[in-house]
Amino acid sequence: MKKVKVILPMLAFVLAIGMSFAFVKLADPNLDYVDDGSGTPIPETECTTGTDFECRAQLEENGPTYQIYDDPALQVPKTGAIEDVVIKLWE
């Protein structure tokens, strides 16, 4: 029982570490995603990090602008520090 008391927590640690690597979806550092309904991937954009202003993308000329996200789950929005930024992908 004494050995089990030491080995079991160690195995629990190993299991938990394995699970966290298995379930975390790490974002591709070379891509961003836009909230256009299907989460279209776009090349990594250069928005300054900040939380006050939006960083948006325009996929076609005179088309609507979409919020840019860092992750495919569209949970981490990119933001601009000084003003709202619109990346024109059609240029």
Add this chain to the structure above:
Amino acid sequence: MKLNGKHREIIIEIISVLFIVLFVYAGLTKFMEGDRFFNNLNNSPVLPGNATAYILSWGVPTLEIVVAFFVAWPKTRLKGLYAALVLMILFTLYVAGIVFFSPYTPCSCGGVITLLTWPQHLVVNVSLVLLTLLAIRLYRIKKLPNSKLSHYKLE
């Protein structure tokens, strides 16, 4: 059902392993998805300010992993279980705040738990609080001298 010493030890072991897996998994996931966790806290309707979100985004996962080490080490297990109880009560209050008092519900946390809705999250948290209480009670009974045990026998 009569719980003898061996049964008590097995139940304590099972609950401890559950909390180690839960806290290490939750802590590491929050570190790995740091941006997302910070963003969830920042958008939370029940937490004030950017600074709070920043502090919690580092503090919560660190605490979770430290508590897991305390639970894992037999000599500090009781302290670890008390710390786990405090953390679980705080998490439960936070989730209850979201479910009952929040004007809107933010997106939920990362990992497997994303699959749960907030009310389901609350039920899981309350169950985990009860499990921690059970483990603490059994652990304290285990440490009592035999003469006092007759008062605590679970039948």
